Amino acid sequence: MTSLNILSGGAAQGLVGNVAAKFKESTGLDITGDFGAVGAMADKLRNGTPADILILTSALIATLAREGLVGASSIADVGRVETALAVRDTDPLVSASDAASLRHAFLQADAIFVPDTKASTAGIHVAKVLALLDIADEVAGRLKIYPNGATAMRHMASSDATRPIGCTQATEIIATKGTKLSGALPKGCDLATVYTAAITSKATHAREAQILIDLLTAADQGHLRERAGFLPV
Structure with missing residues (x-):
């Protein structure tokens, strides 16, 4: 095999892409696999x-x-x-400094682009926030739901909606051409999620997987993590 197989949340796709060349230089392997809703990746x-x-x-x-996987x-x-x-690159930034202004931002949007509201970290949270703001029913017809945040952002970038807005992991927004954070x-509607890497129990390339983990977590790679939207734990 000439590839390291990865299953990852969409949040890490941009960061993995940033270190892929260095990983191949070190190991001779490409990185292939799936990036998507974390629940779906675990089930795979x-x-x-x-x-x-x-x-x-x-x-x-x-x-x-705990499952031994x-x-x-x-x-x-x-x-x-x-x-x-x-928002799209060509649209003005949306201000949401508190729950009231976030509610207003969602109500003003004519299309709301989000990842899977049942299997993705951000999508599940968006659904909770809309319920918390008591507007879930009111905006249900405007929700544009996609398998993961990256796909949602690509569709928002090319949308012909007048006032679209997106809500997903910051890393997926940063990594998508045509969208901006x-x-x-x-506070009160926020969510910060820690993403963690691990080698599978049946890994074919366990040594190379550890090399990738080291690249992703190294102290001298902090600038790459920050640029991709990862904050320190």
């Missing part, structure tokens, strides 16, 4: 999809470790990612 592993390395939420990695000694935190608002969700 459980259902037998080959994978050498996972990057999922810390809580989900801990669950998979990842090596506990390999677990390493990559960083913390905020759920945030997004409009700020984290305000």
Whole structure:
């Protein structure tokens, strides 16, 4: 095999892409696999999809470790990612300094682009926030739901809506051409998720998977993590 197989939350796709060339230089391997809703990625592993390395939420990695699907000694935190608002590059930023202004921003939007509201970290949270703001029914017809945040952001970037808004992981917004970060969700509606890497119990390339983990978590790679939207844990 000439590739390291990865199953990862969409939040880490940009960061992995940033270190891919250095990883190949060190190992000779490309990185292939799936990036998407963390719940869906965990189920792929459980259902037998080959994978050498996972990057999922810390809580989900801990669950998979208890299930014997990842090596506990390999677990390493990559960083913390905020759920945030997004707009198209050509649109003005949306201000949401508190719950009231966030509610107003969602109500003003004629299309709301979000990831899977049942399987993705950000999507599940968006659904909770809309309910908390008591506007879930009012905006239900405007929700544009996609399998992951990256896909949602690509569709928002090309949308012909007049006032679209997006809500997903900050890393996915930063990594998508045509969209820009409009700020984290305000206190009381916010979410910051720790993403963690681990080597699977059936890894074919365990040594190379550890090299990738080291690249993603190294102290001297902090600037790459920050640029990709990862905050220190």
